[in-house]
Amino acid sequence: MKLFEVAYPVNHKPTAEEMVDAAARACGVPRQKIVRCYIIRRSMDARGQLVYRYQVRALTGGDQPPKEYRFEYKNVASARPVIIVGGGPAGMFAALRLLERGLKPVILERGKDVHNRKRDIAAISVKGLVNPESNYCFGEGGAGTFSDGKLYTRSNKRGDVYEVLHQMAAFGAPESILTDARPHIGSDILPRMVEAIRECITSHGGEYHFEARVTDIKPSSGKERWAVICDGGLTFCANDVILATGHSARDIYKLFDTHGWALEAKDFALGVRAEHPQSLINHIQYHGRWQPGIPPAEYYLAEQADGRGVFSFCMCPGGILVPSTTEYGSLVLNGMSNSQRNGPLANAGIVVQVSAADVPQYSRYGTFALLEFQRELEQKMFACSNSLRSPAQRMVDFCRGRESASLPKSSYAAGTVSAPLHEILPPFVADSLRKAFVLFDRKMKGYYTGDALLLACESRTSSPVRIPRDPNTLQHASLPGIYPCGEGAGYAGGIVSSALDGIAIANSI
Ligand SMILES: Cc1cc2nc3c(=O)[nH]c(=O)nc-3n(C[C@H](O)[C@H](O)[C@H](O)COP(=O)(O)OP(=O)(O)OC[C@H]3O[C@@H](n4cnc5c(N)ncnc54)[C@H](O)[C@@H]3O)c2cc1C
Structure with missing residues (x-):
């Protein structure tokens, strides 16, 4: 070979x-x-x-052929159930692995199936209505369903990334994800892939329950260890419960707190979304040699500003900005794109590392200090226009400390409103961003430009709380049979690493 x-x-x-x-x-x-x-x-x-x-x-001749990925799912209709709370990448890939091992996944998902979820997603940008149970974060497929579907990960040590990619390809993702160095799927394909995964799970005897928000978990009075209770009282019992509820399920953290179950504060990152003309990013990254037919350019930037990490996050070439809030009265932005990535603008989160020490005024919230800081900032952004219109400022004006007299066109369908983000963002965040933009321009000449627009805020980069688990059994430190999983538990970030975490948990069970 x-x-x-x-x-x-x-x-x-x-x-x-x-x-x-x-x-x-x-x-x-x-x-x-x-x-x-x-x-x-x-x-x-x-x-x-x-x-x-x-x-x-x-x-x-004589060489061993490479590993072939084959997925054989058993019929699990009458097998031992494992409850999975949350149908995002972590929950779905845990379910698929359980099917392979002959256990019955029972997925409880607060949101709607992907078809009905689309209507709620459309209503967010068009009518400014946020359904707290069905939005860009909640619903079938989780936060990754309406996204760019980037599948790059640095979590190669967590498991076999190719296994996840092969499984996605088997459910309808393009074959190119198996070889591209920067694989991505796109929002025009992701929903179909998510539906195909559900069809596989249910046709093999697994269960999906939509609009089933879990409100409590208690020791069961029957022979199983746990009773998982949904809105309206519907109850499911099992010995093992995978909690894959994502980083926006604040009610699950509160549930743990109410029961006195261990939680930990976790550093995270927040900042803005920067939007540039894609043609400018192409020009910079391809040194003026971009031509039609060549994929739109991406970038990844990271700098230290005053000893604080500032980095680009979830860059979406040719993508659009979307309101990914889960609560009415708060504003959070994220990016998504279709498989062609052929929109005229490029957006990326530009975020600053934050730890509890940065926000001592929130220390009274204990473990939830960073979560409350995050929530209040999101509410402050909403309050700028009392709507989902995003406060926005040209990058150059932000760095020079002046409000923008005019704003360039944005992909954000809910609209923008000129606002002094340099004053609205917490000073340590604004200072670090200001310094970083200038440093970024040294790496990508032309990045710092009046044509770049900043919108705020990008605050759901990862969870500000961790649900601790035993590193060997992967069960919650004090709750046998409860498996905190994926991004919401603080053990993954992104679609692939969350999927890998789901697989690891299912293996452990
Ligand atoms: C707009 C957008 C774009 C993104 N783009 C990318 C990208 O290109 N590449 C990438 O790698 N990552 C991207 N991400 C992040 C990625 O989607 C997440 O990292 C990933 O989905 C986390 O997987 P998860 O399964 O751990 O959690 P989630 O995907 O968050 O899934 C959790 C699920 O649990 C459900 N749930 C929550 N609470 C309850 C409850 N109480 N009862 C029942 N169900 C509950 C939710 O409805 C949700 O469906 C993006 C995120 C967003 C919002």
């Missing part, structure tokens, strides 16, 4: 014949000795002429 790399111009899709020729050259053998060639990874190289670099694995 030989691993080798080969480069082709971006507009040239190499044929199988060309790959075999390249493999024969790399292996130093005649081409008929090459049994198979696999593209493992494809990445764009914009340093010189624009090329795609392909990492290829070539097999000659």
